[in-house]
Amino acid sequence: xxxxREELHDFLRSRGPYPLxxxxxxxxxxQHTVERLSQGQAAQSVEPFRGGxxxxxxLCFGLRDLAISxxxxxxxxxxxxxxxxxxxxxxxxxxxxxxxxxxxxNEQDSLEDFGSVYEFEEAFSQRxxxxxxxxx
Numbered sequence: 001x002x003x004x005r006e007e008l009h010d011f012l013r014s015r016g017p018y019p020l021x022x023x024x025x026x027x028x029x030x031q032h033t034v035e036r037l038s039q040g041q042a043a044q045s046v047e048p049f050r051g052g053x054x055x056x057x058x059l060c061f062g063l064r065d066l067a068i069s070x071x072x073x074x075x076x077x078x079x080x081x082x083x084x085x086x087x088x089x090x091x092x093x094x095x096x097x098x099x100x101x102x103x104x105x106n107e108q109d110s111l112e113d114f115g116s117v118y119e120f121e122e123a124f125s126q127r128x129x130x131x132x133x134x135x136x
Contacts, residue, residue, distance in 0.1 A: 008100060015096045018089070022082035026063065026093050030054070030103070033062025053106060056113030059094070060087045064123055068132045076124035087117040 012023055033054055054062070067075040079085065084093075091114025097103040122128065 008102075011100055012096065015099075016092060017083040018093055018096075019082055022084060023093060023097065025066070025082075026090065026097070027102070029063040029066045030059060032066045033059050036062060036065070056087075056091055056094070056109065057117050060090055060114060060117040063090055064118070065132070068124075068129060072133055073126075073129050075129065076120065079120070079124075085120050087114050087120075090114055 009020060012018070012020060037054060037058060064075075067079060071078045083089065088111075091111045094103060094114070095105075095111050098105055
C-alpha cells in the first residue's frame with residue numbers, strides 16, 4: 001500500500017507515539033547506514049554488508065551514529081523527546097513504514113531483529129558520546 005502524503009501523516013500518527021520527525025530521521029538514517037556500510041565505515045556491526053539490504057542490527061548502529069553526528073551530546077535527549085529509548089522503538093517504526101509501503105523487508109527480517117541491539121544508557125552515555133564525537 002502506498003499512501004499520499006496527507007494520508008501517510010494520518011497513518012503514522014495512528015500507529016503510535018512517534019512524531020513525524022522520528023520517521024524522517026529513520027529514513028535519513030537508513031540512507032546514512034547504507035552509505036557508510038558500502039564505504040566500509042561501520043565497524044560496530046558484526047554482520048557483513050550484502051549489497052542494498054541492511055539488517056535491523058546494522059540500522060540500529062547507523063541510527064546511533066547519525067544521532068550522535070547530528071545532535072552530539074543532545075542525541076539521547078532528542079531521541080527520548082521522540083519517544084525512542086530502546087532499539088525496539090526503531091524496529092516498531094521500521095515495520096510501520098513497511099506497512100505503509102515506504103520500506104521493504106526480506107523473508108529473513110523480523111521485528112525481533114531490533115530487540116536489545118544495544119542499551120541506550122550505554123550507547124548514549126557521556127563517555128560513549130565523548131568518544132564518538134572525538135572521532136568525528
